Amino acid sequence: MGDGGRVHFVESGQVYEIRSLEAHLDQLDERVSFGSLADILVTSHGYFVADGLNRHIVLLDRSLHPVRISGRDGDGPGEYRFPSRLDHAGDQVLVLDVGAGRASYLSPDGDFVRSQLVPGNASDAAVHPDLGLLVTGDAFADHYLARVTASGNVAFGRIPDELRPDPEGPFQLRLDLVTVSDDGLIHVLDQEQIALVSFDPEGALVSVLFLPKEMRDLRLRKNRETVETFGGPERVLGTQFVSSLRPLEDGRLFARFNSENTIGLFLDVERHEAARLTVPVEREDWLWMRSSGGYFDGMDRLVLTEGLKAAGLLTAEIELTDPEG
Numbered sequence: 001m002g003d004g005g006r007v008h009f010v011e012s013g014q015v016y017e018i019r020s021l022e023a024h025l026d027q028l029d030e031r032v033s034f035g036s037l038a039d040i041l042v043t044s045h046g047y048f049v050a051d052g053l054n055r056h057i058v059l060l061d062r063s064l065h066p067v068r069i070s071g072r073d074g075d076g077p078g079e080y081r082f083p084s085r086l087d088h089a090g091d092q093v094l095v096l097d098v099g100a101g102r103a104s105y106l107s108p109d110g111d112f113v114r115s116q117l118v119p120g121n122a123s124d125a126a127v128h129p130d131l132g133l134l135v136t137g138d139a140f141a142d143h144y145l146a147r148v149t150a151s152g153n154v155a156f157g158r159i160p161d162e163l164r165p166d167p168e169g170p171f172q173l174r175l176d177l178v179t180v181s182d183d184g185l186i187h188v189l190d191q192e193q194i195a196l197v198s199f200d201p202e203g204a205l206v207s208v209l210f211l212p213k214e215m216r217d218l219r220l221r222k223n224r225e226t227v228e229t230f231g232g233p234e235r236v237l238g239t240q241f242v243s244s245l246r247p248l249e250d251g252r253l254f255a256r257f258n259s260e261n262t263i264g265l266f267l268d269v270e271r272h273e274a275a276r277l278t279v280p281v282e283r284e285d286w287l288w289m290r291s292s293g294g295y296f297d298g299m300d301r302l303v304l305t306e307g308l309k310a311a312g313l314l315t316a317e318i319e320l321t322d323p324e325g
Contacts, residue, residue, distance in 0.1 A: 014275035027312035041086035070110035078112030173238040
């Protein structure tokens, strides 16, 4: 669907719903207490959880039983200031520590392996099998990403002219997200324009797809209202709509956000289609899920952060439903 030359994802009509809750780990569980749940990564054995406030990584099995706590507060090897993002790095786990400005690598059992500095104010990171570590942020003004190499940082993913911020405008932090799909494409979620921008491994632009028009227009209006409420663009350094972007087993991407009873979109980049993940309208007692993080374990199971403070965890089953009844 076009809009002044812009191409939007079109909602496919498919709706996925959370149908039943499974395991639960309370935020006050005596075995582990979370200060915050900054990110969750699904592994072959269970889940890695980045606790930004407590400055460590918690390993859980698939029943949400704590297995190990890795790391502590500090600046040394295996220590963190604010671990905020997790990703797979081959057979290791990447931990982006925005507080310390570095990326650490852990073994599948949570042991510290190594670390490297990241440039600029990083907001997200992903590991490409050929390109290595890619970091979003402000390291390069005309590019979304910095590619971190042993010989230095290289600009990657040039921002398309139509999406480039006004150089004369107020300073804004870039809060973009990045992920890599199994076909090797690099996908950036541009938070200011609410668009998915995709590149091939050579850095060539593949596509620019805006989120569904009605949803995007509503969010852009709310973003402007938020900025005005808190004192204008000189005081609000950035707004963020999508909280996480991850590839799925079937080749789609999942973009996590809060919007009414919708908690995310399945994005089919090839078909330009989007499908919603929703909370059932008949389960008003589940509406707290709208403020939760969501991370897929396979295609029919979701790991959810619980409550406004996002300090508990649940797993739930997902089901494709017929919106026509």
